[in-house]
Structures are given as structure tokens and as C-alpha cells.
Amino acid sequence: MVASIVMFVTNSRLFQTEPIIKFKSISPMAQDRNDRGVMSKNNTIQGQPTSRIAIVPSQSLKSVDNVVFSTSPTIMNNSSENEIHTTCAKKIKGMNISDSDIQRELNLTNSVLEPDSNFTSLNCTRFTADRGYKYKPVTKEEQDFPLAFGILMYSSAHQVEQLLRTIYRPHNIYCIHVDRKSPAVLHRAMESISGCFDNVFISSRLEKVIYASVSQIHAEMNCQRDVLKRNKKWKYFIYLTGQEFPLKTNLEIVQILTEFHDLNDIDILKRTPLLDVNYKFRIEKGGMHRTGHMKTEPCPIKTIKKGIVHTALSRKFVEFLHTSVIAKRFLEWLIDTHGSDEYFFYSLAYLPEAPGGPGQVNLTHSIKALSRLMVWKHHNATQCNGQYVRNICIFSWRDLAWLVTQPHLFANKFNVQYDSLVLKCLEEIINYRTFHPKPVNITLYQEYVNTRTWLDYGKPQPWLL
Numbered sequence: 001m002v003a004s005i006v007m008f009v010t011n012s013r014l015f016q017t018e019p020i021i022k023f024k025s026i027s028p029m030a031q032d033r034n035d036r037g038v039m040s041k042n043n044t045i046q047g048q049p050t051s052r053i054a055i056v057p058s059q060s061l062k063s064v065d066n067v068v069f070s071t072s073p074t075i076m077n078n079s080s081e082n083e084i085h086t087t088c089a090k091k092i093k094g095m096n097i098s099d100s101d102i103q104r105e106l107n108l109t110n111s112v113l114e115p116d117s118n119f120t121s122l123n124c125t126r127f128t129a130d131r132g133y134k135y136k137p138v139t140k141e142e143q144d145f146p147l148a149f150g151i152l153m154y155s156s157a158h159q160v161e162q163l164l165r166t167i168y169r170p171h172n173i174y175c176i177h178v179d180r181k182s183p184a185v186l187h188r189a190m191e192s193i194s195g196c197f198d199n200v201f202i203s204s205r206l207e208k209v210i211y212a213s214v215s216q217i218h219a220e221m222n223c224q225r226d227v228l229k230r231n232k233k234w235k236y237f238i239y240l241t242g243q244e245f246p247l248k249t250n251l252e253i254v255q256i257l258t259e260f261h262d263l264n265d266i267d268i269l270k271r272t273p274l275l276d277v278n279y280k281f282r283i284e285k286g287g288m289h290r291t292g293h294m295k296t297e298p299c300p301i302k303t304i305k306k307g308i309v310h311t312a313l314s315r316k317f318v319e320f321l322h323t324s325v326i327a328k329r330f331l332e333w334l335i336d337t338h339g340s341d342e343y344f345f346y347s348l349a350y351l352p353e354a355p356g357g358p359g360q361v362n363l364t365h366s367i368k369a370l371s372r373l374m375v376w377k378h379h380n381a382t383q384c385n386g387q388y389v390r391n392i393c394i395f396s397w398r399d400l401a402w403l404v405t406q407p408h409l410f411a412n413k414f415n416v417q418y419d420s421l422v423l424k425c426l427e428e429i430i431n432y433r434t435f436h437p438k439p440v441n442i443t444l445y446q447e448y449v450n451t452r453t454w455l456d457y458g459k460p461q462p463w464l465l
Contacts, residue, residue, distance in 0.1 A: 124196035150223030153242030307346035310372035
């Protein structure tokens, strides 16, 4: 039997070319602090109960009748239509779309981009309801497998809030690290957003993040330390930046990570270039610069490994990072190393005593991470239809048909100022699958866990059955 789900509905179709109503401006929301409606421990909003979250067995979610969902946060009328329409759906199916239709959609999504100042003073009761935080179905399977997220950001409260509302579930926990260099208005905006939730908070210690420096590790570990203290139940820590977006629903992420059985989802390259590791660097004019001096202090780890910084780490491994002497000594050794964040977690995960491993496996090939999809220019990839920034693809709406076929949990990177339509479409797709789930091809992921390889730029088997 399908459980009844309380949710908000926006327009009569999931994908609508012409909007019935636009986002309402948040700026008039300024209220006395007593009216902000901060979420309390017992899931009430200052004395009044929140709308009920539907808790249903995952197998009963295979069909949900008379439910539609869209990204617009304004409550409208119910509808029995469950079809996917217009630009996003056509793009997913690889259909041709006229330039005028695309431009109209881009103009629409760009017209509702909100400045950071619009988030600085929120009526939390209205904000959490209008943005859809309260009304997503949550299965017992998800409740039994809570996740911890760390989000490192430096710009665009609008884009980060879109990410947050898409991945938000009341039983997960979310730490947001705002770069200390970021404008004060952005800090106020994120403090205001996080103040509306019991399980979303700003990191207790903020770093001035310098690219390729140890400050990037410190920022992530500050959030790890916070979520370890605040929540004793989460299973995996997923580290995100403000420019990433999910390709999977929360239920799909849980089902996939369950197959890891407490193993880390981590990337380790077969060969490790050690040139930057051997030289000392110093921070100068906001960047890392080589001094010309070789390191003389012996490295506390015999074998240094390198990987991509995006991971999903088991709780036991995160605890190991914060309690082991070897982790502390290695972090100190990396303090003057360029790209230290690309060595720290991966070298420690290669240690035989590291919980979640992979340990000292025979690296006949590089170990791939399923957590993140990235397209690098120097890989001669053909799947970037956006633009490259620092050799990483910034995805556009032209990449949608390919993105939705990929097996990864999240994709990196997106820029709402460059292309807001791709994020709008992805949010609608994820929300639609949240209410209309399909079985995940678990066998495919079980094989991945055993081999740790994936053909990133080919045509993998369908990850949904």
C-alpha cells in the first residue's frame, strides 16, 4: 500500500515552459527574530508543529499517484498529471530544441536569481515551507542510514541554497564552511539560512581558504570535527563544494553507499607525481609559490598517494583522521606542500591500519571514486558542452542528456551565473525521482565496489533498472 505523502505542489506540470508564477522575493521577509521560526529539537517551529514528513517503506514508493513537483517554491494547485514536459524533458531525451525556446528558459531562470542580501533575514516558517524542505518523502531505509555533509563555499547563497534544499533531509546533518575571505553579506545570508534548521549549521571554525594549500584540508576537517560532535549516528561523510549538484536522490545515495559496507569511496591514482611534495612552498599574494628549497624533514608515511579531493568517507575513517598520531604528523608535514589536499586523505587511506581502506591494494589501475563526476580538459573528454575553467568543465544545459545517464552521486562543476537552466532541470529531475523512485541497478554498483573502476566517459550500463 502506498503511503499518503504530504508535499507542496507548484504547477500543473513537472516541466513548464511558461511559469504560472515566479519566485517571490525574499527581501520583504525581514521579521523580528522572535518570528523567525527556528527549527527546534522536537521538529517543531517555535510552538507550532511542522508539516508531517512522510515516512514510508522504500518498496512502497514505486508509484505515487496525483503528485507533481517542480522547483518553483510557491504552493499552487494539485494535478493528476505526472508527465515530464517541455525543455528539460526534451533535452534529457536528446531532442532538438529551438534557440528561441532555450533563450526563453534561460531568461526565466536568470530572472529569479537572488542576491545574497535576499537571504540575510528570513521568516523561517515561510522559508522552509516555500522552498520545499518539509515535504519530501523519507523512507525508513534512509532514516536508518543518515549522512553527514560538509559544504565548502565562497560565493552565491542562491546556488548553495538550491543545493541544500535538494539534498536536505531532517535526519541528515549539514555543516557549511564559508570562506573567511567571502563578503560579510554572504556570511550573514548563510547564518540566516542555517538558523532555520536544527541540523544545518555554520562550521565552528572558518578558514581563509587558499587554493592548493593546507587550508583546504583544515576547512574540511573542521566540518568533520563538528559533525562528529553533533551527531553519533551518521554513516558517511560527503564533502561538497558550493558548485556541485546531486545526480542521485537521497534514497539512491543511501542504497548505493550501503553496498560499500563501511568502505571509503575514494580516488587513488596508480602513479603519484612527487615533484610538488618534495619542494617547500609558501603562501604569497594569495597563492602557493615554490621556494626552491627541498624538504628535509622525513615524511611520517612511507608511501604517498594522490587522488581527487571529492570523497565519501566512512565514519570510522573520519574518526581515525581525528584521533591517530600518524594523521596528525602527516598533516603537519604537509603544511608547506602544494596541493596537500590531494595527498592527505588518500595516503592515509592506503595505510593497512586505516578503517575503510582500501589499504595497500595492488594498484594495477587507478582507484576511481563514485562520489563525483568531473570532466577534465586534459583527459581529452568529449562530454563537455559548457566551458572549461582551470581545466574542469562547467556544465551547461547541453550536457543534461549525458549527465542523467551517469552512475555518480554528484557532479562538479556548475555555475548558476553561467548556466542556471542546467541546475533548474537537474533539481526538477531529482525531485521527480524522489516522489517517483525506480529500482537502482544494485548489481552494477556491487561490481563497482569490487573493482573500483568505471568508464567515466563511455556509455556505462544503465544504473536504474
